[in-house]
Amino acid sequence: MLSGPIMCLALPGRIVEMIEAGETASTTGALPFARVEFGSITREVCLAYTPEATVGDYVIVHVGFAIQCLDEQAARRTLDLLEQQPGGLPERETGA
Amino acid sequence: MKYVESFRDPERIRRVATALAAACTRPWNVMEVCGGQTHTIARYAIDDLLPDGLGLIHGPGCPVCVTPLEVIAAAQTLARMPGVILCSFGDMLRVPGPRGDLLAARAEGGDVRVVLSPLDAVEIARGQPDRQVVFFAVGFETTAPSTAMSVELARRLGLENYSLLVAHVRVPPAMELLLSAPGNRVQGFLAAGHVCTITGTSEYPAIAARHRVPIVVTGFEPLDILLGLLDVVRQLESGRAEVSNQYARAVKPEGNPAARAMVDRVFEVADVPWRGLGVVAHGGLRVRDDHARFDAIRRHELAMPAIPEPEVCRAAEVLQGRLAPLECPAFGAECTPETPLGAPMVSTEGACAAYHRYRSGARERP
Numbered sequence: 030m031l032s033g034p035i036m037c038l039a040l041p042g043r044i045v046e047m048i049e050a051g052e053t054a055s056t057t058g059a060l061p062f063a064r065v066e067f068g069s070i071t072r073e074v075c076l077a078y079t080p081e082a083t084v085g086d087y088v089i090v091h092v093g094f095a096i097q098c099l100d101e102q103a104a105r106r107t108l109d110l111l112e113q114q115p116g117g118l119p120e121r122e123t124g125a
Numbered sequence: 126m127k128y129v130e131s132f133r134d135p136e137r138i139r140r141v142a143t144a145l146a147a148a149c150t151r152p153w154n155v156m157e158v159c160g161g162q163t164h165t166i167a168r169y170a171i172d173d174l175l176p177d178g179l180g181l182i183h184g185p186g187c188p189v190c191v192t193p194l195e196v197i198a199a200a201q202t203l204a205r206m207p208g209v210i211l212c213s214f215g216d217m218l219r220v221p222g223p224r225g226d227l228l229a230a231r232a233e234g235g236d237v238r239v240v241l242s243p244l245d246a247v248e249i250a251r252g253q254p255d256r257q258v259v260f261f262a263v264g265f266e267t268t269a270p271s272t273a274m275s276v277e278l279a280r281r282l283g284l285e286n287y288s289l290l291v292a293h294v295r296v297p298p299a300m301e302l303l304l305s306a307p308g309n310r311v312q313g314f315l316a317a318g319h320v321c322t323i324t325g326t327s328e329y330p331a332i333a334a335r336h337r338v339p340i341v342v343t344g345f346e347p348l349d350i351l352l353g354l355l356d357v358v359r360q361l362e363s364g365r366a367e368v369s370n371q372y373a374r375a376v377k378p379e380g381n382p383a384a385r386a387m388v389d390r391v392f393e394v395a396d397v398p399w400r401g402l403g404v405v406a407h408g409g410l411r412v413r414d415d416h417a418r419f420d421a422i423r424r425h426e427l428a429m430p431a432i433p434e435p436e437v438c439r440a441a442e443v444l445q446g447r448l449a450p451l452e453c454p455a456f457g458a459e460c461t462p463e464t465p466l467g468a469p470m471v472s473t474e475g476a477c478a479a480y481h482r483y484r485s486g487a488r489e490r491p
Contacts, residue, residue: 038345039319039322040126040129041126041128041375043127056248056251057278058277058278058281059281060278060281068126075274077274077383078274078381078383078384087127089319089322089375091267091268092214092241092242092243092271093241093243093245093271094242094270094271094274096270096319096322096323096381097322097375099128099374099375100373100374100375100377101128101374103374104128104131107352107374108131108132108137111136111137111141
């Protein structure tokens with residue numbers, strides 16, 4: 030999930046824990062960080078550009094930074110328009 | 126993963142594909158700007174779902190692909206410089222340059238490190254005060270704020286050994302250039318969703334009006350691509366040329382102002398070359414003079430001579446949307462991901478790499 034296009038790739042993840050600034054000021058310059066969960070993977074993410082984000086929120090993460098809070102209501106509206114069905118689209122097999 | 130799998134749901138995708146087929150009564154050509162979108166299209170065989178008259182033209186939205194050859198050469202020079210640690214996103218390591226690629230520089234003793242974030246490069250600089258650390262800052266407006274914050278962090282930590290080799294580019298000016306080119310076939314755009322997460326949509330109405338093209342902010346999952354295409358086609362069919370947002374969960378009209386403010390502190394807009402397109406007015410960023418110590422070109426006094434392009438590679442035509450990867454004679458023959466002739470076959474966002482990975486079985490000779 031986290032391999033693949035680096036530059037465009039920004040993934041939604043859920044903030045599970047804020048990291049106390051005091052512990053890490055010598056390395057983080059007092060920038061705000063949090064642990065963010067992407068499925069089974071957890072990463073430390075800088076929240077400098079999403080200061081309003083807090084535990085439980087979903088954020089869009091790109092190269093180690095949260096660049097926007099994910100608007101869950103907007104996501105819901107889009108999906109509800111199309112009705113709900115489980116499953117994933119079968120992918121074309123990769124070429125040899 | 127929540128908010129990913131739902132946007133890959135086959136039933137929803139089928140509904141939108143059906144609506145798209147019903148909406149499309151005439152042939153149209155639509156460009157998806159971003160390489161990540163091209164990869165989704167190839168990976169999920171979205172072109173197979175489209176009505177026959179709807180053509181997709183792949184855009185130059187691959188930052189690795191459009192990094193000028195002279196900047197790649199500068200990276201190789203830095204990688205070979207004693208005392209320098211060059212930190213880069215993984216994609217850049219295999220782009221062929223005048224003296225091989227960055228992996229070759231590493232094999233020859235250069236210190237080249239793969240990082241996932243510019244913050245990793247700052248951490249390396251903090252831990253190695255006797256070395257000069259250079260971060261190879263490639264990417265669109267999505268990435269520039271992260272680079273800018275890395276400079277801010279280096280400043281807060283009092284680091285004297287951190288600088289940037291900048292190759293940040295700006296997407297709307299490149300769209301303007303493509304639309305103004307003679308022979309342009311693009312009639313509508315899927316705009317790069319994560320670029321707009323940062324920039325918002327304010328630059329697009331002028332482009333849409335000037336060139337009479339609908340511009341739809343679009344995400345990166347297969348459902349997002351189809352929703353974007355449905356919006357563009359409906360606009361084209363009814364003669365509209367508006368800006369709309371089909372990626373509202375990640376894009377606000379105002380974008381992220383704090384991110385843009387930090388970019389403006391460290392960088393200024395400049396006319397820069399995009400490899401394959403030529404100089405794009407306002408098409409990129411350079412480090413501001415008041416931050417010159419963070420500019421690797423100035424700090425390490427790099428000459429940046431122009432370098433001729435290899436003749437066999439037709440990446441320029443691919444990036445301009447004038448040649449599809451499968452139409453290139455070298456595709457899958459001399460040019461493969463293992464033996465790339467140019468950046469679009471190397472980069473995980475390159476159109477040629479997308480087609481080779483997901484569609485090489487469908488290769489047809491013209």
